[in-house]
Amino acid sequence: MQALWMLVACLCFGTMGLMIKLAANSASLGEIVLFRGLVPALALAIWALLSGFTLKSPVFGLHLRRNVAGIVAMWCGFYATTQLPLATATTLMYTSPLFIALILWFWFGENKNRAEKTAIAVGFAGVLAVLQPVLESQQLPTALIGLAGGAVSALAYLQLKSLGQVKEPEWRTVMYFGVTATVTGGAYLLSTGHAHALDHAFSRLDLTGLAWLLGLGLFGGAGNLALTRSFGSGSTWMSAALQYFTILVSTFYGIVVLGDIPTGATWLGAVLIIACGVLSAYATHLKKTR
Template sequence: MMNLFPRLGAGWMLVAGVSFSCMGLLVKFGANYFSSAELVFYRSIVGFIFIGMSVLVEKRSLLTPYWPLHIVRSAAGLISLWLFFYAISHLPLATAITLNYTSPLFLALLLTVIAREKLNPLLLFVLLLGFVGVVFILKPHINDNQWFAALMGLLSGFGAGVSYLVVRTMGQKGEPEWRVVFYFSAFSSVVMALVMFFPLGNAVPQSWQVVKQHLGILVGVGVAATLGQLTMTRAYRLGKTLLVANLAYATIVISAVMGVIFFKEWLSTGAWVGVAIVISSGISASWLTNKRAME
């Protein structure tokens, strides 16, 4: 029976990959009607309501001694999510998601710089190779109007790396994952609500009429993201960590197929080479980081 668990974990990770791909697809559709801030708000509020109901029903305690870490994780996660949604709105879907999935490379780098872990020469090579892959994706396949969005996508990967580092720290201290997700959803909902009520420049939120007209997209973004988080958490709980982490990259492939089907976003051969390099480097960085943690 125990031998079945890794396969179950792999299956749940594939479900998570499909869910996150659907989230990206809906964000891209929603970008025609809503700003990135609005999409982040609706994605966060759905997750907050869902996990909030779970907290009430199961009478879980929200008390935590790790407030500073929750604030850092929530701020880094929110900025990363906001930049990620912006990148999806302005770049081919597979490109935006690949740039966001540079997070394992940034995490390995942060563990070396901040956690003072010894830098393995092989890990350094993998990190450099990963960013060579990013160059393959971006040049010359990104036009002049997309460079800013590409930079935001890459920064979203860095923000995700920071977020994962803090989550890793809280996990080592015994903080449950559901509490981390709850405070992240609550923080994101409040901050994005303020951004929507006090918009910057001409970024005026859409009217309630427009919201009602496209409510399916907004709710779908939140449901897909929440389902992705839940199934990803279960995958890591039931499966082998490295296998599950590697299968996370299925999101990129699924998103590329969706981009072709729905938006006719055909990637060039060079871009696909870059995607393959980033995936290979991310898998290698995850393996080396995990091996280092076990030593």
């Protein structure tokens, strides 16, 4: 079941990425972030209240730290997704294991074995390969924002571990993050010249655009729940290795639906970054079994 949950999460996140690209034709980035948070937050809050669960968390501080990192990563990743080919943006976002390894190595002083150091080197080679075609298209600043999203999401993943250690329910973790996305998306719309009020912003959307926004919120929330369930139900190594299936899903959607054919350098970079993540997860697994 653990592997199945992760594959479900990958399909959900890959589909969410496609819907972000499609919604961007008629919606602003603020509206995309708003719906990504509003749909799962409302659905989970209603479900919890009907089930008799409390919405109040005893570890609000942990949620706050996780959500600050997570929402910055989301804005960076979603911006890159709206501007870059879907496969490229997704690959850059999935550099988080590389940055987790660097944080644990340089910040927390964790010793790294040869396999882990090799994984870091492979990961950086993958990043350089993905950035190579971006340089030619003069979209380096956008790609660096996407890469920053991968780096900051590493901090969010480390905070998720803390929430899991105190047995915080996965639905409440996803709901609180949805509330954070809703607040930041709404604040963006109200504070920029793009929309004078939320009702004005929504009135610009056609039914198709609204469907994409509702869909990305639905698939994003479902993906978060499946991801949390997978990491909490067995081997962390297996979940970490399988999560890179999202890159393949996004590449498939990019080719078949959007007509974006990845360059050879992008393919190479994706393979190297996937190898980095799998090797890092396996090296961590070996450490725990010794």
